[in-house]
Amino acid sequence: MVANPNTAPRIDIAALLKDAALTAAVAFALALPLIGFRTVDDPAGLGIETRFDWVATGVGAVFLGRLLLSWLFALRGQRPAVGSGWLAHARAQLDPHMKWIALAGMLFAFLLPFLPFSSRYTIDIATTVLIYVMLGWGLNVVVGLAGLLDLGYVAFYAVGAYSYALLAVTFNLSFWECLPLAGLFAAFFGILLGFPVLRLRGDYLAIVTLGFGEMIRIILLNWVPVTRGPDGVSGIPRPSFFGLPFTANPPEGVTAFHEFFGIAYAGSHRVTFLYFLILLLALITNLFTLRIRRLPVGRAWEALREDEIACRALGINPTNTKLTAFAIGAMFGGFAGAFFATRQGFISPESFTFIESATILAIVVLGGMGSQIGVVIAAVLLILLPELGRELAEFRMLLFGAAMVLIMAWRPRGLLAHREPSMRLHSRNHRGES
Amino acid sequence: MGYFLQQLINGLTLGMIYGLIALGYTMVYGIIGMINFAHGEIYMIGAFLAVIGFTVLGLLGISYVPVALLIVLFTAMLFTAVYGWTLERVAYRPLRSAPRLAPLISAIGASIFFQNYVQLAQGARVKPIAPVISGGYTVFEEGGFTVQLSYVQILIWLLTLALMVAFALLIQRTSLGRAQRACEQDRAMASLVGIDVNRTISLTFVIGATLAAVAGVMVTLYYGVVDFYIGFLAGIKAFTAAVLGGIGSLPGAMLGGLILGLVEAFWSAYFSVEYKDVAAFTILVLVLIFKPSGLLGRPEVEKV
Known part of the structure; x- marks a missing residue:
C-alpha cells in the first residue's frame, strides 16, 4: 500500500520525542551495567573501570537514531508492511528469468579463477563460500523441503570430515576412495539419530538435533585414542588430480600435476583445483536436489512439510x-566435511561448534527455505561480508547476530521464499497469483 | 554413603539452578509456543551483573553480606528484566505471525549478539570473584570424609523454594497469572475478552528473565567464576529440564531441573566428568522417545 502523496501526513512531534526518549531510556538501562562498568583483572581480584562516557554516547546515538527513524516512517505515512516493497517487486520482475540468472551465476563461478582480478585470496574465499553453499543446499533438503528443523547439522559435517581424515591418515586411503565413505558414514549417523527422534514435533526435533551436534563434538574432544582429542588430526593428505599430486617435488615414480602437463609448478594450481572440486560437489548437490524433488520421495517431503496429518491419511x-530426507541431507554434509578436511589438511573439534550449525541454518532460512538460489545469495552475504569486514574483527560476530535478527524482522520468509509446490494437479495458466 | 550424600546435596543445588532457568523456558513456550533460544544468554547476563555488582559494592565498602546480596539480587533482576523485555520486543514481537522458523533464527541471532556484546563489553577472560558467603554445616563425618552443606547451598535452596511459592501464587491468584493462562490457551480469544496480549507476553519474558537473573546470581555465588560462554550450555540443559518435566508445566520444570541436576552430579561422580553433558542429552532423547509429553506435561492432541 502506498500512502496518498496528496495528503501530507501529519507528524506528531511530541509523540515522536516521547517514543525516542523511551527508547533511549531502555538503551540506558541496557548499557549502564554492562558497558558503564567494566571488570578488569586486578592483582587483588577484580577491579572496576567506569566508562560512562561510552554509555552517554550510545544513549545519545540511540535517541537520535530512533527519532530520525520514526520521523522517516512518519513521513512515509506508515511503517512499511513486512514482506512487501521493492524486493518483492524486483523478484516478480526477475522471476521468469531465474533460469538465466542461475546459468549466468554458474558461468561466473566457472570463470572466476581465470578472471583478471582473481587472486589466490579471492579463490580461497570463493571456496569457503562454496562450502557453505553446499552445506546450505544439503541442509535445504532437510529444512527447506522436508520442513524438519535441524540445529545440529554440523554433526554430519564433522562426521564426514573425521571419517575422511582418520581413514586417510590411518589406512592411507585416497580422497576419492574416502569421499563416498564419508558420505555413507554421515548418512548412517543421520539415520541413527533420525530413527528415534523423527517422530517428534518440530521444536523438540530442533533441540534434540542441537544436543546431538554437541554430543558429537564432546565425543570428538574426549575420545582421544581415536580422534586425538583437542589436538585434532593433522597431516591429512591432499586430493590428487586423477592420481597426479599437486606437489613441487613428487616422490620417486610419481608424476606431479605440473610435470604431466608440462607447465611450471605453481602453488595456485591446487587452490584452483580445490575450488573446482567444491564447485563440482556443490553443483552435484544442487542437481540431485532439483531432480529428487520431482521423484515421489521428493514430493512426499514437500507434502509432509505442508501437512503431516494429510500425508498420513x-x-x-x-x-x-x-x-x-535426514539421511540425504546428512550425506551431503558428510561430503562437504570430507572436502573441508582435505582442504584444511588439519581438523579439530574447534571447527564444528554450534555456531557453524547456526550459520548454515541461517543461510537456509535467510535465503528462503527451499530456494536454491536464495541459499547462494545468503551464503555470499553471510560468509563474504564478514570476510570482507575483517578490519571490524572483533565486532564481526556481534554484527552477524544483529544482522540475523534484523533480516528476519525485515523478511520473515527469507530473501527468496520458495513455497511453491514443485507439482500441481492443475497447472495454472499464469504464475504469480498466489 | 558420605560421598553419595555429598553428591545428592550438590546435585540438588545444581538442579535448583537449572529449574529456575527452566521456568523461563517453559513459561515462554507455554504462552507463545516458541523456544526462547536466547534465554541462556539472559541468565549469563544475570551472572555478569552479579559479578559487577559484588565488585562495585566491594569497592564502595558495603561488605555486610545480607545487604550486599539484596542489592545485587535486586539490581540484577531489574536490569536483566530490561534485557528480557528488549529481547521480546526486538526478536519476537515483529515475528509473531511469521513462519515458525523465523523467530527461532532471530532468537539464535539475538543469542549470538548477546554473547559477543558481553564479550566485547567485559572481556573474554573468565571473571573470578572472591567468595561472598563462605562456610557451611558439616552434616556428618564418616571415615575422614565430611559431608558439607555450605551456606550458599542453603541460600540457593531457600531462595528457589521461596521463588517457586511466590511464582505459583502469581500464576494462580493474580490477574496477570490469569491473563497468562488465558493467552496460553487461546491468544486470539484472550484478546477478544480484553486481555492485553502484548503486555502479557512482555511480562512473561520479564518474569522469566528475573528468574534467570536469580539463577545467574546464585551461580556466581556458588562457583565464583563467570564467563561469557556459560549461557549456551546452561540454556540447553535448562531446556532439557523443561522438556523432561513436560514443557508448559511449571512444577514440571522444577522437577525436570532437579532430576537433571542429580543425574549430572551422580554421573560426574561415578562415571566420567567429560561425558556429563552427553548424559544430559541422552536423557533428553530418552524422554522424548518414551514420554514425549514429559513427566508432568499434558499430552498434546493434534487436531486437524
Missing part, C-alpha cells in the same frame, strides 16, 4: 520419508 509413512 494418504498412506505416506512419515518416519521413513523424514528419515530419507
Whole structure:
C-alpha cells in the first residue's frame, strides 16, 4: 500500500520525542551495567573501570537514531508492511528469468579463477563460500523441503570430515576412495539419530538435533585414542588430480600435476583445483536436489512439510520419508566435511561448534527455505561480508547476530521464499497469483 | 554413603539452578509456543551483573553480606528484566505471525549478539570473584570424609523454594497469572475478552528473565567464576529440564531441573566428568522417545 502523496501526513512531534526518549531510556538501562562498568583483572581480584562516557554516547546515538527513524516512517505515512516493497517487486520482475540468472551465476563461478582480478585470496574465499553453499543446499533438503528443523547439522559435517581424515591418515586411503565413505558414514549417523527422534514435533526435533551436534563434538574432544582429542588430526593428505599430486617435488615414480602437463609448478594450481572440486560437489548437490524433488520421495517431503496429518491419511509413512530426507541431507554434509578436511589438511573439534550449525541454518532460512538460489545469495552475504569486514574483527560476530535478527524482522520468509509446490494437479495458466 | 550424600546435596543445588532457568523456558513456550533460544544468554547476563555488582559494592565498602546480596539480587533482576523485555520486543514481537522458523533464527541471532556484546563489553577472560558467603554445616563425618552443606547451598535452596511459592501464587491468584493462562490457551480469544496480549507476553519474558537473573546470581555465588560462554550450555540443559518435566508445566520444570541436576552430579561422580553433558542429552532423547509429553506435561492432541 502506498500512502496518498496528496495528503501530507501529519507528524506528531511530541509523540515522536516521547517514543525516542523511551527508547533511549531502555538503551540506558541496557548499557549502564554492562558497558558503564567494566571488570578488569586486578592483582587483588577484580577491579572496576567506569566508562560512562561510552554509555552517554550510545544513549545519545540511540535517541537520535530512533527519532530520525520514526520521523522517516512518519513521513512515509506508515511503517512499511513486512514482506512487501521493492524486493518483492524486483523478484516478480526477475522471476521468469531465474533460469538465466542461475546459468549466468554458474558461468561466473566457472570463470572466476581465470578472471583478471582473481587472486589466490579471492579463490580461497570463493571456496569457503562454496562450502557453505553446499552445506546450505544439503541442509535445504532437510529444512527447506522436508520442513524438519535441524540445529545440529554440523554433526554430519564433522562426521564426514573425521571419517575422511582418520581413514586417510590411518589406512592411507585416497580422497576419492574416502569421499563416498564419508558420505555413507554421515548418512548412517543421520539415520541413527533420525530413527528415534523423527517422530517428534518440530521444536523438540530442533533441540534434540542441537544436543546431538554437541554430543558429537564432546565425543570428538574426549575420545582421544581415536580422534586425538583437542589436538585434532593433522597431516591429512591432499586430493590428487586423477592420481597426479599437486606437489613441487613428487616422490620417486610419481608424476606431479605440473610435470604431466608440462607447465611450471605453481602453488595456485591446487587452490584452483580445490575450488573446482567444491564447485563440482556443490553443483552435484544442487542437481540431485532439483531432480529428487520431482521423484515421489521428493514430493512426499514437500507434502509432509505442508501437512503431516494429510500425508498420513494418504498412506505416506512419515518416519521413513523424514528419515530419507535426514539421511540425504546428512550425506551431503558428510561430503562437504570430507572436502573441508582435505582442504584444511588439519581438523579439530574447534571447527564444528554450534555456531557453524547456526550459520548454515541461517543461510537456509535467510535465503528462503527451499530456494536454491536464495541459499547462494545468503551464503555470499553471510560468509563474504564478514570476510570482507575483517578490519571490524572483533565486532564481526556481534554484527552477524544483529544482522540475523534484523533480516528476519525485515523478511520473515527469507530473501527468496520458495513455497511453491514443485507439482500441481492443475497447472495454472499464469504464475504469480498466489 | 558420605560421598553419595555429598553428591545428592550438590546435585540438588545444581538442579535448583537449572529449574529456575527452566521456568523461563517453559513459561515462554507455554504462552507463545516458541523456544526462547536466547534465554541462556539472559541468565549469563544475570551472572555478569552479579559479578559487577559484588565488585562495585566491594569497592564502595558495603561488605555486610545480607545487604550486599539484596542489592545485587535486586539490581540484577531489574536490569536483566530490561534485557528480557528488549529481547521480546526486538526478536519476537515483529515475528509473531511469521513462519515458525523465523523467530527461532532471530532468537539464535539475538543469542549470538548477546554473547559477543558481553564479550566485547567485559572481556573474554573468565571473571573470578572472591567468595561472598563462605562456610557451611558439616552434616556428618564418616571415615575422614565430611559431608558439607555450605551456606550458599542453603541460600540457593531457600531462595528457589521461596521463588517457586511466590511464582505459583502469581500464576494462580493474580490477574496477570490469569491473563497468562488465558493467552496460553487461546491468544486470539484472550484478546477478544480484553486481555492485553502484548503486555502479557512482555511480562512473561520479564518474569522469566528475573528468574534467570536469580539463577545467574546464585551461580556466581556458588562457583565464583563467570564467563561469557556459560549461557549456551546452561540454556540447553535448562531446556532439557523443561522438556523432561513436560514443557508448559511449571512444577514440571522444577522437577525436570532437579532430576537433571542429580543425574549430572551422580554421573560426574561415578562415571566420567567429560561425558556429563552427553548424559544430559541422552536423557533428553530418552524422554522424548518414551514420554514425549514429559513427566508432568499434558499430552498434546493434534487436531486437524
